[in-house]
Amino acid sequence: MLAVKTDKLTKNYGDFKALDELELQVIKGEIYGLLGPNGAGKTTAIKVLVGLLKKTSGTAQVLDIEIPNKQIASDIGFMPQETAMYIGLTVHQNMEFFGKLFGMTKEQIAIKEAELLKFVDLEDWKDELVQNLSGGMKHRVSLACTLIHEPDILFLDEPTVGVDPKLRANFWKYFNKLKENGTTVIITTHYMDEARNCDRVGFMRQGKLIAEGIPNEIMKDTGTDNLEDAFLHYATIGEASDGPTPDGGGE
Amino acid sequence: MDLGRILAVSKRVFIDLKNDKRSLALIIIAPLFSMAVFGLAFSGEVENIGVIIVNHDTGMDIPIVGDVDFADQVIDNIDHDTLDIQESDDLVTAIESLEAGDAWAVIYFSENYTANTMASIIPFTNASSEIELYIDMSNVNLAEAIIIEVNSALMATMEENGGSLPVTVERTEVYGQNAEFMDFFVPGIVSFAVYLFTTLLTLMAFIGERVSGTLSRVLATPLRESEIVSGYALTFSIVGTLQSIFMIVVGILAFDVMIEGNILLVFMVVALLAIVCQALGILLSSFAQREAQAAQFLPLIVMPAFLLSGVFWPLEAIPAWLRPASFLVPPSYSITAARSVMIRGWGLDMIWMDMVALVIFAMVLLTLAVISLKKKG
Structure with missing residues (x-):
């Protein structure tokens, strides 16, 4: 059962191919990590899958529905790279607003809000304006708003950027809990070390998936002891077959 | 939706x-x-516009009626809140003040102003009377206010002396009374x-x-x-x-x-x-x-x-x-x-x-x- 399936998914900006015939398959209920350097196409892939960008060609299905399709929006949770919160509103007002966009009642919102604020450790900041919070706290509010409607599939674009190591560990615990409840989680990150927590990872480079697999198996296959070296291994093979690239190969 | x-x-x-x-x-x-x-x-009226009046009018002694001085009457009928009047005896000096920007206008009554006005009232004489106005038009709003004020003082003086225009405008305000x-x-x-x-x-x-x-x-x-x-x-x-x-x-x-x-x-x-x-x-x-x-x-x-x-x-x-x-x-x-x-x-x-x-x-x-x-x- 696939949660996401793309076939030759391409996104062009003029002559630049942000996604180049991407073939991606994410199994329902797994945590899938999209890894790669800046400009590899991770964020573009996610934005196309959540319907924010128009694909140039190819096909993409999310939860068996061809996208773009607004019908699946209520089953999707999207946390963008930027904090993207209403900073003139309090934490509670933000959560209530996002809850209402998904048609939740006040009671449903109140229950879920209490649970999520406890999880992100912001119970005492509920009535504080978001603009008064630190960067890390804003990120935690952002995650809480993404989870308010208990989505079936989560697209998290660099969710742990600016989050301290202790809280980052908590985030991963929570992602695993979501997975246990059947939620599919797709995470982009350039923290290669934390990507070990994923069930499977896909390495992206120049809009393409250059390798994919279970983290431990990838490291075993490449004879490395970390995912960063594994990525470099595949990137070097790619460069050898592509010829030299203008930026020296990605990063 | x-x-x-x-x-x-x-x-x-x-x-x-x-x-x-x-x-x-x-x-x-x-x-x-x-x-x-x-x-x-x-929203307020235009006020305190500086003008200089040079009054050389010698007036006229009319039998039974006595001394008549139309220039004085016109000056009395000018609203002294609107025009801040200075008096001068010399037209040349007054015009120099106007040119120096010390006043917005000079209003000049000649020696024969009353006599000419009396003559113009008498039918078939073809006589005419005039007030000479030297005016700085660099500020149109103020200049218009001066012209309006002089004209209304002149009209009021004519009415006081039994003269009136042959045609009047009867105004009925349809909208915006006292707006x-x-x-x-x-x-x-x-x-x-x-x-x-x-x-x-x-x-x-x-x-x-x-x-x-x-x-x-x-x-x-x-x-x-x-x-x-x-x-x-x-x-x-x-x-x-x-x-x-x-x-x-x-x-x-x-x-x-x-x-x-x-x-x-x-x-x-x-x-x-x-x-x-x-x-x-x-x-x-x-x-x-x-x-x-x-x-x-x-x-x-x-x-x-x-x-x-x-x-x-x-x-x-x-x-x-x-x-x-x-x-x-x-x-x-x-x-x-x-x-x-x-x-x-x-x-x-x-x-x-x-x-x-x-x-x-x-x-x-x-x-x-x-x-x-x-x-x-």
Whole structure:
């Protein structure tokens, strides 16, 4: 059962191919990590899958529905790279607003809000304006708003950027809990070390998936002891077959 | 469209405005400030215009009647609050003072002024009498006030002496009896303020939404572009109405502005204008990449409305070839309608054309605003 399936998914900006015939398959209920350097196409892939960008060609299905399709929006949770919160509103007002966009009642919102604020450790900041919070706290509010409607599939674009190591560990615990409840989680990150927590990872480079697999198996296959070296291994093979690239190969 | 989501957006925008003290101040204090400035500066009469009178009139001794001096009578009939009169014996010195900018006009009565005036009253003599006026026309408003004052003093003197014009104008005021500048100005500034602040606030808010990523974020939820625009329209129509209520109440209390018609019609017109303006703000935001660029739109937003909407001077004062451009400026319809309701007491049957124009503007701009939000990379 696939949660996401793309076939030759391409996104062009003029002559630049942000996604180049991407073939991606994410199994329902797994945590899938999209890894790669800046400009590899991770964020573009996610934005196309959540319907924010128009694909140039190819096909993409999310939860068996061809996208773009607004019908699946209520089953999707999207946390963008930027904090993207209403900073003139309090934490509670933000959560209530996002809850209402998904048609939740006040009671449903109140229950879920209490649970999520406890999880992100912001119970005492509920009535504080978001603009008064630190960067890390804003990120935690952002995650809480993404989870308010208990989505079936989560697209998290660099969710742990600016989050301290202790809280980052908590985030991963929570992602695993979501997975246990059947939620599919797709995470982009350039923290290669934390990507070990994923069930499977896909390495992206120049809009393409250059390798994919279970983290431990990838490291075993490449004879490395970390995912960063594994990525470099595949990137070097790619460069050898592509010829030299203008930026020296990605990063 | 889902009403629950529209209301959620509307409430969110309300809270954002409520929590943003600077925006609140902008909405309330700035229009009041401009009302006060214009009210105090322009609503009063022109006063204390410096003029020099050179009176060489020797008068006339008429049997039975005695000494007659028309120049003195004219000078007595001049409103000394309007004209600040200095007297001089020498015309040349007086004109030099005028040329030096020490006075706005020199009024000269010749030696034979009374004699000539008497002669001109007698039929078939072909005699004429004149007051010589040397005037600085560099300030048209002051010059006109001087000319009007001298003419009315002259007319009053003629009437006192039994003379009158063969033809008089009988005036019946159909609308706006005792109307003053503020009666004309308040309906205009209300629409102008709502236009300006609604467009600016929406423009800033939407550039902020685009830059911060909140717009992308909410568009990845079930929320549709049309629901965002509707939510904003709902909030700003209410905010615009509240703003106009506030300004009109202050207008009544501080300047005693006249309200001859149904004031609810004015609020309806202003609410419609606010809907047009928020759509315009959203549309303009799609052309900006960051908040600082909003400032570049200011001339585009302010100048057409300032010059072509009729807020400060009537549309008839605009050159005929430029007048059709005012049809493209939404506040011109609400200003015309609000003035007609407040001063003429007109009802919906008379202002419906202006309202239809605003509805058409709203429909076109709302559609374009939704299209601009749907435009994806």
